[in-house]
Amino acid sequence: MKITVAIVEDEKTYSNALKKIINHQDDLICVAQFFNGKEAKENLEQYHPHVVLMDVQLQDMFGTDVVKFASSFLPETKFIMCTTYEDEDTIYEALKNGASGYLLKDESMQKITESIRESVEGGAPMSHIIAQKVLKFFQRRQNTDKDLDSLTTKELEILKSLSEGFLYKEIADQKCISIDTVKKHIGNIYRKLHVANKIEAVNKYNQTKH
Template sequence: MIGIVVADDHPIVRSGLTALLGSIDGLTVLAAVADGRAAVREAVTQRPDVLVMDIQMPGLDGIEATRQIAAAAPGVAVLMLTMYEDDDSVFSAMRAGARGYLLKGSEQTEIVRAIQSVAAGEAIFGPGIARRVLGFFAAPPAATEPFPELTGRERDVLGLIAAGRPNAEIARRLGISPKTVANHISSIFAKLQVADRSEAIVRARQAGLGAPDSAP
């Protein structure tokens, strides 16, 4: 029997996925949670075979939750099931330790097959994702970017912070909401283990990001 935890902040998706997986012989849903912190907690306490994880969730996103699970409960296979198909999301999930990556909208049989595969120790990716992953590993190595633990968007935010831009201006420049900027900043502080904006600016400038007035 494959034990599963579902983590998704959308109630309809969470309940639908729980019902689907619970109806399949050989699968059992141990818990269904709505945020990354709860996902980490359930991974550590329940020790499921597979944790099906969304990326964008409140409090702690799926990427950081996956990283924490890989450290605290390495036997738990994380399968990302998300609407995000950009390279930044895919490769951030891989670096964090995800064993599989599917897009929402995948056929139910594909989701079940992916769960069975990652539980057996395999890596599994949706067709379009798999092509990009193969292309990534076939490409020559790129120059190392500062703060590899950050996503590309988080590096953009950090660079603008280091250039002295306020949150409202960062939101306008990046085309995102101020709340999303605040969420990115909280994640940056946690990943860099800094206490405040000033300390983040010092770290960023030491790495060559965001000299004052360098952002257009």
């Protein structure tokens, strides 16, 4: 039985190139093409493809949102992002929403067809540069978790208040402590998190909420 593939890509030239190379394989077949997110969300279910090649930036919505929506009713389908976007936020959003692979469009067609097969076999195909970024992201995340674990309960509460935009005086009033005490806690927070200012501290705190 052939591996069925659907393509969600708004660049028709690239979509047709993908379709041609897929159908040229003995074990693969393209069963559907969609050129925007709305079409994909409305029609993917009827095809139940083994694999979906999904662009990130569609004309009408983000492909990551389509993955999140479609994976709820196509739990066995593998979604592989195929895109030019390589920033960490987009990669993380795609994986969080259910993508099982992430390829850059400058990959060879051979790499893409191999990735389709790999995903069906339970793999998580990624472009080399994407795999490196995923690894670095989780290494940083692990280090951040360790730093946050070193904070006291009071320091965590104050950091949370900082992340919510409260001023020193407001935090002091909330906790029934002096502003000087708040400043002392914040100094300890900066030292333990290895940061130099409030923005860096809040960013580290927010990373753990993903």
